Amino acid sequence: MMRIMVLFLCLLAGSLSAQCRQALVLGLDVSGSVDGSEYRLQLNGLAAAMRRPEVMQLILSNPEAPVRLAVFEWSEPRHQRVLIEWTTVQSPDDILKIAQTLEASPRSNAPLGTAVGSAMLFGANLLADQGNCWKRTLDLSGDGKHNLGPHPREVKSALQTAGITINGLVVGADDPNNGDKRYVQVGELSAYYKTWVILGPNAFIEVALGFDDYEAAMTRKLIRELEGLSLSQLSLPNQ
Template sequence: MLKHKYREGLEGNIMSRWGRAAPLALLLSTCGNAAAAPPLCADVALVLAIDGSGSVTDGEYRFQKSAIAAAFRDDAIISAMKDAGTVMLSAIFWGDGEFPTESLDWFVVHGGLGAEDFARALERNERHVYGDTNIGSGLWAALDKLSEPGICARRLVINLSGDGRETMVPKQRIRATLYQARLRTIQMGVTINALAIADEDEDLAAYYAQQVVHGTGGFTMTVKSQADYALAIRQKLKRELSPQFVASVVQHRSTPY
């Protein structure tokens, strides 16, 4: 499942993971097809952008993965996904902008089916990212995931979590600056929500709110330690998938921020 470049073509992945659901076979074949009216798209495409920079220990990295995987097995989150409709899930692991990010394939969850497959893929992921905290490069990789051929959803959302601010390094050393990533976010109409792990930086949540979060309904949550991460990620996912959040994002999707 792990890869350094985004996968070419998603239709086979959808069919192999959810072959019993014939309507979803049309999800990717009709999206982007001008002749198909109306297109059959997912309700939400959600990318989790997970901090794998050097400030995150191997133990903390494993804990984050297991906490997120457990969240997608939680009855409340599964219920929230059912209420949201058809949800497409992926994840990227970001760190130093000089090196490739890691990413998972797309998984489709409908009626609760598919969530377990995504959770297992997260757990199987092996760490290959370290180094500086290049949030811009991480967001850029998440935006690349949302731009893959065939991705079609009413809402495009990035769920970013991290324990530090953007590391200031020469531009030629990184894939994209945080400023460049935010400009692209505006152009694509993507909503970014952030979870600040503020164990060393008390003002990290304010920084994320000002420099990272974007879009109508976008929000920041904060925890003081990795130990609080598991509960916070559940609360964050439930909020992102809530009917109120869905309505606010869809209503203002075409409004420039």
């Protein structure tokens, strides 16, 4: 009986240690509309957002069920480059290493096209490997509509039963001289992402009005995703 009890406790401990509360994939647009300076603003902005104390606190809030993170960049249908392989984030050092890797990542020779649907499929395939996480989320950043590959509406329809959430971070035009046109452009892109890209309960869109605003927008987005999951955990004992 004692041996059975010990075996049960070992199996239980192993099961608990294997859990994660959220698998989070971040997909970054590096198509032709993103120049070299915007590329750096995007990667450095994500790195800086992850270093924010309020974001770090949320990521590390439940050590027994940590967050797992992966990052990739995308452009045309056959161009998706993983920058951060799946990483279980359990300490401030883990977050700092991820941030440093992003800041040191050189830009690849990405083709010019924008394959939003292909990026959705690639992110969904990464999340398929994380079935023991309580929630699986793809964050897709983009500054334009698709012009190559499967249409996002077809991909969204195919992923309806995948059990994942897709959120969008829409990046508007950087040129402040465009005046009201900037708001029209980002409004159109937001509507496009809302209709054809985001997926799942409580899926949402965050907006960056230019890549200069990317860090702030990513910070808001990460807080909203991580805070929402933390609040749902806190409510469980009262149900």
